Amino acid sequence: MSGGREVRRVAVLGAGSWGTAFAKVMADAGREVRLWARRPEVAAAVNERRSNPDYLAGIVLPALLTATTDPAIALDKADAVVFAVPSQTLRDNLVLWRDLLPRDSTLVSLAKGVELGTLLRMSEVICEVARVPAKRVAVVSGPNLVREIAAEEPTATVIACSDHDRAVALQQACTTGYFRSYTNTDVIGCxxxxxxxxxxxxxxxxxxxxxxxxxxxxxxxxxxxxxxxxxxxxxxxxxxxxxxxxxxxxxxxxxxxxxxxxxxxxxxxxxxxxxxxxxxxxxxxxxxxxxxxxxxxxxxxxxxxxxxxxxxxxxxxxxxxxxxxxxxxxxxxxxxxx
Known part of the structure; x- marks a missing residue:
């Protein structure tokens, strides 16, 4: 993906509550979403029963959202890669995934934290470990109470990226009748x-x-x-x-x-x-x-x-x-x- 080219295929790495809910949002927006799950039973529940009962019980997941335990399958030809793992585990996971990241894909952090030891923000961790420029990294922040988003209650959020065109492409890829996003170039503040x-x-x-x-x-x-x-x-x-x-x-x-x-x-x-x-x-x-x-x-x-x-x-x-x-x-x- 270069600059503002349309985001059509998305990999979401992390099948907890927020990762699954954000994957649902992007699938509801018409994107092909592949969700990486660490546990085979979670991936099977998503694919076979259209649900993730461990994290979002009672929520029906859309057909455009599929799951896999193989990160290579999830990442294949992805225009955007969404990291939905806890902030203090992001580095170790990225080390395993970085060689699989599609060239010039936009890398998106859902994690909210500052890394222990290094005191780096999550976007800085991504840049350092994945060896990518800051303009390729976006963050999602805002009032993101997961259960309400999964239940399609109206909410708004911010997509921040120093490359405005990438932020706009992501904005378009997660806009639904219940989820509204705004762009911002202030990654540090967000x-x-x-x-x-x-x-x-x-x-x-x-x-x-x-x-x-x-x-x-x-x-x-x-x-x-x-x-x-x-x-x-x-x-x-x-x-x-x-x-x-x-x-x-x-x-x-x-x-x-x-x-x-x-x-x-x-x-x-x-x-x-x-x-x-x-x-x-x-x-x-x-x-x-x-x-x-x-x-x-x-x-x-x-x-x-x-x-x-x-x-x-x-x-x-x-x-x-x-x-x-x-x-x-x-x-x-x-x-x-x-």
């Missing part, structure tokens, strides 16, 4: 918004678990947005991005909805449960923000940016700070202008 909101959602969940109401949640969302934007601007993002779907839009949805894994995980912590107990209640899955709070705080320290909410979440998750102590610390910070 990625920081997506990674940061998971951490702030943990804080909102902790507050909810402690029994606090909407004033507390609104305060955390607003001040959380301020610290995400501060960090984004320090990294070169456009501050206006954080007022849009990839910033405020994603933050509100993730911090407010019971469908949000990070918010729900935070609620367990707010009730005084351990990280292990919260993970068990979350069907063995750790919320992305639990790991992202570490890398985001390190990234902020590197750039001299204050992120008090993210730092408090980090200490609750990894240093034994209690939810009550977290709340007391945040409310007792020195007064300052907004």
């Amino acid at each position: 990625e920081l918004g997506g990674a940061g909101k998971n951490v702030i959602a943990l804080a909102c969940g902790i507050a909810t678990g402690m029994g606090f109401g909407d004033n507390t949640t609104a305060s955390l969302i607003t001040r959380g947005l301020a610290e995400i934007a501060r960090l984004g601007v320090a990294l070169g993002a456009d501050p206006l991005t954080f007022a849009g779907l990839a910033g405020l839009g994603d933050l509100v949805a993730t911090c407010s909805s019971p469908l949000s894994r990070n918010r729900t995980f935070g609620e367990h912590l707010g009730r005084g449960e351990s990280l292990a107990k919260a993970e068990a209640a979350n069907h063995g899955q750790v919320a992305e923000g639990v790991k992202s709070c570490l890398s985001i705080c390190q990234l902020a320290a590197r750039h001299g940016v204050e992120v008090p909410i993210a730092d408090a979440v980090r200490r609750v998750c990894h240093e034994g700070l209690s939810a009550a102590e977290m709340g007391k610390e945040l409310i007792s910070r020195a007064p300052r202008p907004e």
